Amino acid sequence: xxxxxVFLFALICWKSISQHNHTIDAFVDIDAKTIEIFQEIxxxxxxxxxxxxxxxxxxxxxxxxxxxxxxxxxxxEFIRAFHLAQEKDRGFTKITKCYDxxxxxxxxxxxxxxxxxxxxxxxxxxPNESQKINFxxxxxxxxxxxxxxxxxxxxxxxxRDWLITPCKYINKGFIAYSNENLDDKTNIPSNYxxxxxxxxxxxxxxxxxxxxxxxxxxxxxxxxxxxxxxxISKNKEFTNFKNEFIxxxxxxxxxxxxxxxxxxxxxxxxxxINEKLGKSLTTKIIVSQEDYDKQPFYGLNQLPxxxxxxxxxxxxxxxxxxxxxxxxxxxxxxxxxxxENWVYDGIQVFVMMQYIDTFYPDMKMAGNIAHWKLLKSYxxxxxxxxxQYNYLYMLMARKxxxxxxxxxxxxxxxxxxxxxxxxxxxxxxKFLDSYLGNDIVEKSIQEFITLNSECTSSKYELEYILKxxxxxxxxxFFTTLVNxxxxxxxxxxxxxxxxxxxSFTIKNKTKTNVPISFYELKNDSIVYxxxxxxxxxxxxxxxxxxxxxxxxxxxFNEIPEYNLRNNWKSLKGFFFNNRPLKFNFFRDLExxxxxxxxxxxxxxxxxxxxxxxGVNVNNKxxxxxxxEFSATPFFSPNTQSLVGxxxxxxxxxxxxxxxxxxxxxxxxxxQFHYAPDSKYTKLTPVVQFFFRDKDLxxxxxxxxQLKQLYINREKTDLVQLDQNTENYNVFDAKYGNFxxxxxxxxxxxxxxxxxxxxxxFSTEIHYRKLFEDNRxxxxxxxxxxxxxxxxxxxxxxxxxDRPSDYMFEQNLLGRSESTxxxxxxxxxxEGGFKSIFENRFANQWMVTxxxxxxxxxxIQVYGDLGMFKNNYSKTQxxxxxxxxLNLVPDYFELFFPVYSSNGFELEDPNYGQRxxxxxxxxxxxxxxxxxxxxx
Numbered sequence: 001x002x003x004x005x006v007f008l009f010a011l012i013c014w015k016s017i018s019q020h021n022h023t024i025d026a027f028v029d030i031d032a033k034t035i036e037i038f039q040e041i042x043x044x045x046x047x048x049x050x051x052x053x054x055x056x057x058x059x060x061x062x063x064x065x066x067x068x069x070x071x072x073x074x075x076x077e078f079i080r081a082f083h084l085a086q087e088k089d090r091g092f093t094k095i096t097k098c099y100d101x102x103x104x105x106x107x108x109x110x111x112x113x114x115x116x117x118x119x120x121x122x123x124x125x126x127p128n129e130s131q132k133i134n135f136x137x138x139x140x141x142x143x144x145x146x147x148x149x150x151x152x153x154x155x156x157x158x159x160r161d162w163l164i165t166p167c168k169y170i171n172k173g174f175i176a177y178s179n180e181n182l183d184d185k186t187n188i189p190s191n192y193x194x195x196x197x198x199x200x201x202x203x204x205x206x207x208x209x210x211x212x213x214x215x216x217x218x219x220x221x222x223x224x225x226x227x228x229x230x231x232i233s234k235n236k237e238f239t240n241f242k243n244e245f246i247x248x249x250x251x252x253x254x255x256x257x258x259x260x261x262x263x264x265x266x267x268x269x270x271x272x273i274n275e276k277l278g279k280s281l282t283t284k285i286i287v288s289q290e291d292y293d294k295q296p297f298y299g300l301n302q303l304p305x306x307x308x309x310x311x312x313x314x315x316x317x318x319x320x321x322x323x324x325x326x327x328x329x330x331x332x333x334x335x336x337x338x339x340e341n342w343v344y345d346g347i348q349v350f351v352m353m354q355y356i357d358t359f360y361p362d363m364k365m366a367g368n369i370a371h372w373k374l375l376k377s378y379x380x381x382x383x384x385x386x387x388q389y390n391y392l393y394m395l396m397a398r399k400x401x402x403x404x405x406x407x408x409x410x411x412x413x414x415x416x417x418x419x420x421x422x423x424x425x426x427x428x429x430k431f432l433d434s435y436l437g438n439d440i441v442e443k444s445i446q447e448f449i450t451l452n453s454e455c456t457s458s459k460y461e462l463e464y465i466l467k468x469x470x471x472x473x474x475x476x477f478f479t480t481l482v483n484x485x486x487x488x489x490x491x492x493x494x495x496x497x498x499x500x501x502x503s504f505t506i507k508n509k510t511k512t513n514v515p516i517s518f519y520e521l522k523n524d525s526i527v528y529x530x531x532x533x534x535x536x537x538x539x540x541x542x543x544x545x546x547x548x549x550x551x552x553x554x555x556f557n558e559i560p561e562y563n564l565r566n567n568w569k570s571l572k573g574f575f576f577n578n579r580p581l582k583f584n585f586f587r588d589l590e591x592x593x594x595x596x597x598x599x600x601x602x603x604x605x606x607x608x609x610x611x612x613x614g615v616n617v618n619n620k621x622x623x624x625x626x627x628e629f630s631a632t633p634f635f636s637p638n639t640q641s642l643v644g645x646x647x648x649x650x651x652x653x654x655x656x657x658x659x660x661x662x663x664x665x666x667x668x669x670x671q672f673h674y675a676p677d678s679k680y681t682k683l684t685p686v687v688q689f690f691f692r693d694k695d696l697x698x699x700x701x702x703x704x705q706l707k708q709l710y711i712n713r714e715k716t717d718l719v720q721l722d723q724n725t726e727n728y729n730v731f732d733a734k735y736g737n738f739x740x741x742x743x744x745x746x747x748x749x750x751x752x753x754x755x756x757x758x759x760x761f762s763t764e765i766h767y768r769k770l771f772e773d774n775r776x777x778x779x780x781x782x783x784x785x786x787x788x789x790x791x792x793x794x795x796x797x798x799x800x801d802r803p804s805d806y807m808f809e810q811n812l813l814g815r816s817e818s819t820x821x822x823x824x825x826x827x828x829x830e831g832g833f834k835s836i837f838e839n840r841f842a843n844q845w846m847v848t849x850x851x852x853x854x855x856x857x858x859i860q861v862y863g864d865l866g867m868f869k870n871n872y873s874k875t876q877x878x879x880x881x882x883x884x885l886n887l888v889p890d891y892f893e894l895f896f897p898v899y900s901s902n903g904f905e906l907e908d909p910n911y912g913q914r915x916x917x918x919x920x921x922x923x924x925x926x927x928x929x930x931x932x933x934x935x
Contacts, residue, residue, distance in 0.1 A: 019191050020041060020044055021041070021042035021191045022041055022042075022194070023193050024038070024039045024194040026196040033151045035138070035139040037135070037138070039134070039136075039137070039163065041133045042132050044129075045126065045131075047127060048127050049169075051124060054133075054174075055112065055117065055167045056116070056119060057115070058110075058117050058164050059115050059179040060091050060092070060162055063091035069115070070178070073410075074146070075741045075742040076699060076742070078741065078742040080743065081145065090142055090143075091150060093138070093139055094137060094138045095108070095117075095137040096138065101131060101132035106121070107119075107120045108120065135164055144158060147294075155234035156232065156233040156234065158229075159230040159232075160183075160227075168456070177410075183294070184338045186338065187226045191223050191225070192220065194221075195220075198216050198217075198218070200215060202216070202234060203232070203234075203238070204218050204230065204231070204232050206231070207284060208284070222282075224282075225282065225331075226334070231286075231290075238250060238286075243267055243270060243271070246274070246280050247284040249284065249285075250287040257312060257316055261313060265317050265320060269321050270324070273324065273351065276354060276442060277449055278450060280332055281449075281453050285328055286327065287327060291327065292319050295323070296322075299365070308368065321352060329348060332449055333452050335452075338410060339409075342482060343425075345405070345426065346425035346428055349422060350429035353386045363384070364381070364385060365380065366383075379589045383589070390423070390427055391589060391622075392423050393560060394623055395415075395420065397562060398624035400662055401415070401696065402420060403696060404484050405424050411696075413697055413934070414934050415934040424560060428477065432481075434517070435472070443469065444462070444466045447465050447469075448461060476514045480514055481514070486510060486655075487655065488510060489512075489562040489563050490508055490516045490535065490553050490554070490567070492504055492567070492569045495551070495569045498545065502520070503542045508535050509563075510562070511536060511537070515532065518551070519555040521548055522547055522548050527548055550569070551568065552567055552568040552569075555567075565590060565592045568593070579594050580595070582597070583599065584598050585599060586600045587600075587621065600616050601614070601615060602614050602634075604634055604672070606814065607813060608675060608677075609634070609636035611637065612635060612672075613634065614633050615632065617630070618630040625651075626652070627651075630646065631647075632645050638673075643670075643673065643679070645670035645671070645672075649664060650664070650665045657694065659692060661692050662689075664688040664690070665686070666685070668686070674808075675716045675718050678713065678716035680711060680714070682710070683709075683710040688703060689703060699741050701737075702735070705735075706731075707733075708730075708732075709731075712726070724795075724796075725791070725793050725795040728757070730806075732751065732752070733751070734750065736748065737749075744768065744769050745766065747766045747767075749764045755796070756790075757789070759786065759788045760789075760796075761785060762784030763781075763784070764780070765780065767779045775853060775854060778853070779850075779851050780828070782847070782848045782849075783845075785845040785846075786843065797841035797843040798868065800831035800839075800841065801834070802827065805827075810827050810829065812825060813825055826893075826895060826918050830846070830848075831868075832850040832864065833878070833880055834862065834864060834895040837878060839876065842870055845869050846867070846868040848865065848867075848868075849865050854886070859884075859886075862883075864878075864880040864881070878900070880897060880899070880902075881897075881900065890920070892919055894917050894918075896915055897914050897916075
């Protein structure tokens with residue numbers, strides 16, 4: 001029934017009988033970064049409906065507002081440059097005239113979205129009829145630093161999605177999307193006749209045919225064109241290459257190749273694509289450096305240039321191949337690139353893998369570095385080039401952040417949209433190709449592209465073609481690989497062997513019903529291969545022995561499998577799968593045949609231990625594991641003794657659709673000095689529950705943490721201890737709720753602590769907002785109270801300007817210091833005051849607020865207000881104000897108190913001791929400053 005419906009859908013695909021026609025006069029002002037445009041759109045109604053209105057794209061106007069979908073996406077990805085940019089750097093579209101073919105004004109509005117125009121027609125457009133719509137408007141171009149399209153500071157303009165164009169109308173509705181910097185505008189194949197005038201001595205390149213009319217006026221022609229990219233530059237950056245298949249205009253960095261070498265590479269690639277995908281429906285494709293920079297070859301471009309891992313010709317070849325394929329598919333497929341982006345990505349990566357298999361079958365992922373004998377023991381060095389796609393996808397799957405590749409493009413987090421989802425789509429096609437064989441996938445893709453020349457198609461036509469060309473059941477490809485995030489993980493169970501046969505059980509750990517490949521090996525050579533289907537539950541299979549000494553599943557990694565370490569069994573000896581230990585420096589990818597142990601130097605600093613040097617020993621590969629351990633012994637030079645830390649973590653990812661997505665069980669301990677010659681020992685069992693929004697693009701998370709803390713402190717004459725503060729244990733329960741983006745941050749943290757000598761409860765609310773006028777306000781509220789208390793020490797009291805940190809959670813450089821530079825370290829905890837007071841603790845309750853707003857860029861003024869109560873004393877009210885240099889928020893900040901309850905602090909002769917600072921030395925914390933944009 002399903003195949004019949006797909007076939008029926010294919011028969012009624014919308015035929016592009018008539019095209020929209022665009023006649024445009026454009027006048028470019030390089031200095032003003034503007035373009036004056038007179039545009040006539042001859043709109044053809046190819047639908048069976050009468051149109052009372054039309055909706056048009058005006059994506060250039062997305063840059064006009066800080067509240068547009070484009071601005072929201074920048075904020076989601078912690079990119080503040082757009083919000084903070086000057087008006088001259090943001091673009092807009094100013095429409096001065098809009099009228100129909102009878103010269104009667106047309107009414108339009110932007111109420112739908114700022115970058116969409118809803119146009120009410122004076123005369124309805126009947127089916128199979130057309131109407132001319134005229135616009136006169138001015139484009140103010142944006143700075144290219146936001147999206148790589150727009151104007152540069154080098155007298156250059158790159159135009160993409162610059163014209164007002166009709167949205168596609170299909171199934172009684174318009175497909176109208178906002179610009180979200182995803183290059184996924186649903187363009188309609190149309191005819192373009194553009195006359196463009198540029199300043200003298202400027203060059204022009206375009207994806208359309210170019211006719212030079214005068215010294216500075218050009219005519220651009222395109223028939224059935226989807227893209228209308230235009231590049232205007234002071235220097236001649238583009239070089240044209242042409243063969244019998246296609247004309248290519250490129251500005252990609254040639255990597256010191258001569259022009260004839262570039263020509264050889266381009267001819268080689270265009271011929272290969274013509275063979276694999278068919279002749280392009282357009283006669284010209286533009287391949288720019290900006291296009292590559294927008295979508296680089298992640299993996300290839302991450303290795304340091306000084307290592308020179310790849311030959312210059314190979315680097316140029318792969319970069320050109322990726323960009324050419326991307327632009328070829330956009331010019332030849334009439335899909336919805338927002339909802340069916342997996343088709344573009346899948347075909348692109350699949351063909352790239354074919355290219356490597358054809359021309360560079362021995363190329364390694366690490367390039368020439370694979371020949372370095374020093375690194376031969378690393379698995380990542382020895383991997384084939386095409387295996388990087390699976391590992392980069394698995395990076396997100398192991399984090400439980402992967403998404404179905406069939407999801408709309410604008411719903412994907414950045415790493416999935418740019419890397420993991422793209423590579424998974426290609427792996428899906430590779431999987432299907434290996435399973436079907438006989439080049440069925442390749443031939444089906446060619447047939448699908450040919451169909452696109454005849455009608456506007458969709459993923460359903462591709463499904464129909466693939467099913468038509470094979471007798472095998474491939475429903476799993478669409479239901480599981482495309483439209484779900486189900487994991488694939490098979491393993492061997494019990495294995496019995498005789499001289500003639502092998503009996504084994506295949507266990508389906510994830511219950512995902514997809515085919516699995518089986519291999520028998522002898523001396524690492526394949527002696528038998530077979531695909532098994534419908535392994536939904538544990539299944540016992542008997543196959544001939546063929547003198548094999550090893551059996552494996554998914555030997556060539558053609559299946560994007562979650563865990564490869566359980567995919568093989570040795571048939572030698574009595575200890576099947578006995579993995580020896582393998583020690584590697586720093587990090588490596590998982591290696592299925594070894595138990596890997598990594599070691600790396602590590603440093604810790606505090607006043608009492610000094611710069612402690614140690615060696616961290618762990619099992620943490622580049623991909624997350626369910627069980628991870630880490631142990632680091634340090635030598636403390638100040639005390640001439642050993643200190644250190646260790647942790648054991650078991651992570652349970654919850655794959656079911658819901659808000660709970662991860663549970664972690666942790667046992668950790670550390671031992672350092674908290675005072676000169678006095679150690680503390682901390683042991684902590686923890687259970688953590690992590691929750692998230694079902695929409696992963698919403699940067700919102702929650703957690704519940706239950707922790708039992710055991711602390712033992714050695715006695716010292718420098719710090720007063722009693723029976724409650726020397727050895728103690730605390731039960732700690734926390735709930736946290738965080739929502740953060742580039743222009744807004746909100747967090748709520750509640751904390752309940754129960755110990756023998758006290759019980760306390762606290763709540764902390766933090767809010768930060770960047771307004772449209774670029775003013776930022778920060779507000780923090782802390783409220784805490786003791787439930788009971790039976791100690792006279794202030795060790796467990798609320799700290800007004802700095803906590804005592806009896807939980808040993810803060811990275812305090814000198815935790816027992818009350819004077820000197822180390823005592824001036826500031827942490828965002830408890831009272832949060834920047835001024836230092838004589839009475840610093842509250843043993844009954846405390847309520848404080850901390851506010852700040854910026855006066856210029858990263859310079860802020862702050863204000864602190866608070867009340868607190870101690871036993872047998874009156875409630876005290878305190879305040880403080882000053883200047884805050886917010887250099888890198890939460891990572892490096894300085895506070896200069898000005899006026900507080902202490903008086904005018906600038907008059908203090910020892911004012912230098914009043915200055916507070918925030919500094920983050922933890923590499924893990926610093927790395928999060930960059931990874932938050934991706935995850």
